[in-house]
Amino acid sequence: MGVIVFVVFAFAVIGLIHFYLWKRLIRDTTRPGRWRRAGGVAALVLGVLVPATLVGTRMGQWWLAWPGYLWLAVMFYLIVVLVVLEIPMLVAKLWLRRGRASAPVPALVGAGGPAAEPPAPDHQPDRRLLLARGAAIFAGLTAAGVSGYGIRSALGPPQLDRVSIPLAKLPRTMDGMRIALVSDIHLGPLRGRGHTERIVNMINEMDADLVTVVGDLVDGSVEELGAAAAPLERLRSRRGTYFVTGNHEYFSGHQEWVDEVARLGLRPLRNERLEIEGLDLAGVNDIAGEEYEDGPDFPKTFDGRDPSRPVVLLAHQPVQAENAAKYGVDLQLSGHTHGGQMVPWHLLVRLEQPIVSGLGTVDGTKVYVTNGAGFWGPPVRVGAPPQVTLVELHSQ
Incomplete structure (x- = not known):
C-alpha cells in the first residue's frame, strides 16, 4: 500500500509540474490555435516521458535514459527559473493593469454634439503576451544553458x-x-x-x-x-x-x-x-x-x-x-x-x-x-x- 501511495503521489507531482510548464510556456505565450494544441501535445508527451524513463531504465530499457534524463534536467531548471520569475512577473502585470485603469476614458458625445474620436485601442493583451513570451524565452535559454554546462561537468573527468x-x-x-x-x-x-x-x-x-x-x-x-x-x-x-x-x-x-x-x-x-x-x-x-x-x-x-x-x-x-x-x-x-x-x-x-x-x-x-x-x-x-x-x- 505504501508503494502504491508513493507512486500515485509521484505521478500527481509530475502531472502538476508539466501542467505548470504548459501554462507558463504554452498557454500564456500563444493564442488559441494549432500552435497551442501542438504545445499541449508536447507537454503531455514529455510528462509521460519522465515516469517512463524512471521505470523503463530499471527494466532494462536503457534507450530511454538520454532523452528522459536530459529532459528531467531541463525541466528542473525551467521550474527553478519560472518560479523565481513569478514575483517580477506579478509586479509587471499589476503595473500594466494599473496603467490601464488610469488611462483617460473618452467622453460620451450626444447626438447633436461634435463627432467623437474613436477610443484608442487596448494594447494590454498584446503587452501581457509579450511579457509572457519574454519570460518563457529567458527561462528556456537559461535552463538549456545551465543544463549544457552541467552536462560538460558531469561527463568530464x-x-x-x-x-x-x-x-x-x-x-x-x-x-x-x-x-x-x-x-x-x-x-x-x-x-x-x-x-x-x-x-x-x-x-x-x-x-x-x-x-x-x-x-x-x-x-x-x-x-x-x-x-x-x-x-x-x-x-x-x-x-x-x-x-x-x-x-x-x-x-x-x-x-x-x-x-x-x-x-x-x-x-x-x-x-x-x-x-x-x-x-x-x-x-x-x-x-x-x-x-x-x-x-x-x-x-x-x-x-x-x-x-x-x-x-x-x-x-x-x-x-x-x-x-x-x-x-x-x-x-x-x-x-x-x-x-x-x-x-x-x-x-x-x-x-x-x-x-x-x-x-x-x-x-x-x-x-x-x-x-x-x-x-x-x-x-x-x-x-x-x-x-x-x-x-x-x-x-x-
Missing part, C-alpha cells in the same frame, strides 16, 4: 580533491597515511567501462596506502554491468582496497555485487572491522539494506574495539555518523549526496544529511563527504563537480 585530516590517536608511525576515496561511480545506462577505467587510472596515480569505494558503484545487475566494472581489478594500493554497499547496490542485486567486487579484488567490509597496523578500518552496510535484512550493525562492527586506537569508518551516507559517534569513531568517509549534484538541489539534501560536501563534524566525529565520481539520473552536475579524493591522515 573527476577533479582531484586533497584533504588533510588530523587524528588525535593516530600513531606517529602512520603520520601521512594516504587514503584514496571514491563513491557514487554509478555505472549504468549512461556510464560504462570507459568511466571505470578513467577512475582506476586516476586512483592508481595517487599511489595510496588504502583505496576505499564507499557505495553506489552500479545502477544495474552484474549481468548488465559486470564488464563495465571489470577494470576495478587493476586498482593498486599498499594496504588493500575496500568496499561498502550504498543504497543503489540494494536496488541492483546487492549480494551478487558483493561477490563480484570480491572477485575483482576489493575487500567488502560488511559490518566488520580490521586492524591495519596502528589503525582500525571499519565498514558498515548502507541504511537501505534494512529492507533486505542486511542493514548496518554498529554493535557488531565495534564489539571488542580498543578505544585507544583510532578508527576510520566507511559508511555510504553521512547521516550514519550519528550512530558512529556513539562508538567513538574518529573519522567517517562517506558519499551519497553527490554534493547536491544540481544547485539548488543541495538545499533539499541538507534537510536529510548533516553534511553535503567536504569536511565537517557530527557529534564529535569528523566526517568527510566526497561529491562522488558519477551521477544519478540527469547527466548533469552544477555546482558540484565529480570528484575523487585523496585523504591524508596526520597525527596531532
Whole structure:
C-alpha cells in the first residue's frame, strides 16, 4: 500500500509540474490555435516521458535514459527559473493593469454634439503576451544553458580533491597515511567501462596506502554491468582496497555485487572491522539494506574495539555518523549526496544529511563527504563537480 501511495503521489507531482510548464510556456505565450494544441501535445508527451524513463531504465530499457534524463534536467531548471520569475512577473502585470485603469476614458458625445474620436485601442493583451513570451524565452535559454554546462561537468573527468585530516590517536608511525576515496561511480545506462577505467587510472596515480569505494558503484545487475566494472581489478594500493554497499547496490542485486567486487579484488567490509597496523578500518552496510535484512550493525562492527586506537569508518551516507559517534569513531568517509549534484538541489539534501560536501563534524566525529565520481539520473552536475579524493591522515 505504501508503494502504491508513493507512486500515485509521484505521478500527481509530475502531472502538476508539466501542467505548470504548459501554462507558463504554452498557454500564456500563444493564442488559441494549432500552435497551442501542438504545445499541449508536447507537454503531455514529455510528462509521460519522465515516469517512463524512471521505470523503463530499471527494466532494462536503457534507450530511454538520454532523452528522459536530459529532459528531467531541463525541466528542473525551467521550474527553478519560472518560479523565481513569478514575483517580477506579478509586479509587471499589476503595473500594466494599473496603467490601464488610469488611462483617460473618452467622453460620451450626444447626438447633436461634435463627432467623437474613436477610443484608442487596448494594447494590454498584446503587452501581457509579450511579457509572457519574454519570460518563457529567458527561462528556456537559461535552463538549456545551465543544463549544457552541467552536462560538460558531469561527463568530464573527476577533479582531484586533497584533504588533510588530523587524528588525535593516530600513531606517529602512520603520520601521512594516504587514503584514496571514491563513491557514487554509478555505472549504468549512461556510464560504462570507459568511466571505470578513467577512475582506476586516476586512483592508481595517487599511489595510496588504502583505496576505499564507499557505495553506489552500479545502477544495474552484474549481468548488465559486470564488464563495465571489470577494470576495478587493476586498482593498486599498499594496504588493500575496500568496499561498502550504498543504497543503489540494494536496488541492483546487492549480494551478487558483493561477490563480484570480491572477485575483482576489493575487500567488502560488511559490518566488520580490521586492524591495519596502528589503525582500525571499519565498514558498515548502507541504511537501505534494512529492507533486505542486511542493514548496518554498529554493535557488531565495534564489539571488542580498543578505544585507544583510532578508527576510520566507511559508511555510504553521512547521516550514519550519528550512530558512529556513539562508538567513538574518529573519522567517517562517506558519499551519497553527490554534493547536491544540481544547485539548488543541495538545499533539499541538507534537510536529510548533516553534511553535503567536504569536511565537517557530527557529534564529535569528523566526517568527510566526497561529491562522488558519477551521477544519478540527469547527466548533469552544477555546482558540484565529480570528484575523487585523496585523504591524508596526520597525527596531532
